[in-house]
Amino acid sequence: MVDQAERLREIVKRNKTTNSSRVIAITSGKGGVGKTNLAVNLSLALIKLGSRVLLVDADLGLANVDVMLGLVPRYNLGQVITGQCNINEIITVGPLGLRIIASGSADYKMANLSDRSIDFCLKQLNDIEKDTDIMIVDTGAGISRNVLKFVLAAGEAIVVTTPEPTAITDAYGVIKVIANSNPKTPIWLVVNMVKDEDEGQQVVERLQAVCNKFLGIELINIGFIPFDNQVSKAVKEQQPFLIGKPRSVAAQQVTQVAKNLMNRSANNIGTQTFFQRLFGGNFN
Ligand SMILES: Nc1ncnc2c1ncn2[C@@H]1O[C@H](COP(=O)(O)OP(=O)(O)OP(=O)(O)O)[C@@H](O)[C@H]1O
Numbered sequence: 001m002v003d004q005a006e007r008l009r010e011i012v013k014r015n016k017t018t019n020s021s022r023v024i025a026i027t028s029g030k031g032g033v034g035k036t037n038l039a040v041n042l043s044l045a046l047i048k049l050g051s052r053v054l055l056v057d058a059d060l061g062l063a064n065v066d067v068m069l070g071l072v073p074r075y076n077l078g079q080v081i082t083g084q085c086n087i088n089e090i091i092t093v094g095p096l097g098l099r100i101i102a103s104g105s106a107d108y109k110m111a112n113l114s115d116r117s118i119d120f121c122l123k124q125l126n127d128i129e130k131d132t133d134i135m136i137v138d139t140g141a142g143i144s145r146n147v148l149k150f151v152l153a154a155g156e157a158i159v160v161t162t163p164e165p166t167a168i169t170d171a172y173g174v175i176k177v178i179a180n181s182n183p184k185t186p187i188w189l190v191v192n193m194v195k196d197e198d199e200g201q202q203v204v205e206r207l208q209a210v211c212n213k214f215l216g217i218e219l220i221n222i223g224f225i226p227f228d229n230q231v232s233k234a235v236k237e238q239q240p241f242l243i244g245k246p247r248s249v250a251a252q253q254v255t256q257v258a259k260n261l262m263n264r265s266a267n268n269i270g271t272q273t274f275f276q277r278l279f280g281g282n283f284n
């Protein structure tokens with residue numbers, strides 16, 4: 001009997017597409033460094049700059065993106081593939097028309113779905129991707145197997161750290177795992193909660209030096225975000241600071257991060273879509 005994973009890989013292989021979008025996973029070593037805040041506000045900044053954005057909440061811990069936006073997605077991606085819900089039911093629409101999908105675990109099981117139903121489901125997911133320029137994937141902290149699956153399927157990673165020594169050490173740990181799994185993955189660095197630019201610059205230089213020396217990879221800084229009280233205020237109000245506090249320093253800096261990201265070319269990782277890579281486990 002062909003096992004489930006093998007069967008899913010076969011179906012994914014058959015499901016040809018040509019149009020894939022740029023997918024960027026946001027990750028970190030240490031928890032609580034600001035990934036979800038960045039994921040939500042960066043997505044909105046990218047929309048303001050004219051991109052069609054899909055935000056994937058891949059944090060399996062406590063619900064995050066939805067709490068930040070005051071939205072409640074009912075189903076996740078895993079439930080589509082098991083046939084518990086329809087594809088249209090997993091998209092929640094947030095401010096500025098931002099589309100949000102909760103992923104559930106990356107260890108997808110197909111239950112009793114027929115090949116035809118999975119085919120259909122993948123086609124619909126690929127259609128969603130066709131209508132998308134950039135996908136932002138918010139992951140949990142620490143590089144678990146699950147997080148790594150999302151990062152490798154995405155093809156690009158933003159690693160977030162704060163200037164705290166523990167956060168920097170853990171950021172290096174995550175970068176090392178990503179680089180060892182696929183050295184071609186572009187890794188962008190964002191230093192959050194900095195006191196000033198000098199502090200951010202010191203973190204960048206420290207991390208760049210070790211990445212270059214021990215991993216032989218180039219770590220590219222795409223911005224600093226200052227510690228800003230408006231961020232936690234916005235979280236409490238369940239309204240992203242990019243919308244509620246557009247003149248805050250945090251909003252301005254996240255917009256700069258979005259622009260820096262747009263100025264960098266996408267990682268061309270082939271013709272498969274993100275969903276195909278995720279379900280098919282074909283990461284090379
Ligand atoms: N630039 C900032 N200035 C001030 N506070 C911030 C900033 N960025 C994030 N925070 C605060 O830090 C806390 C953690 O933020 P967030 O939930 O985005 O982190 P996370 O990395 O997603 O956490 P987790 O690892 O639990 O998923 C929040 O309370 C948020 O208000």
Ligand SMILES: [Mg+2]
Nearest residue numbers: 035036059064
């Ligand atoms: Mg989070």
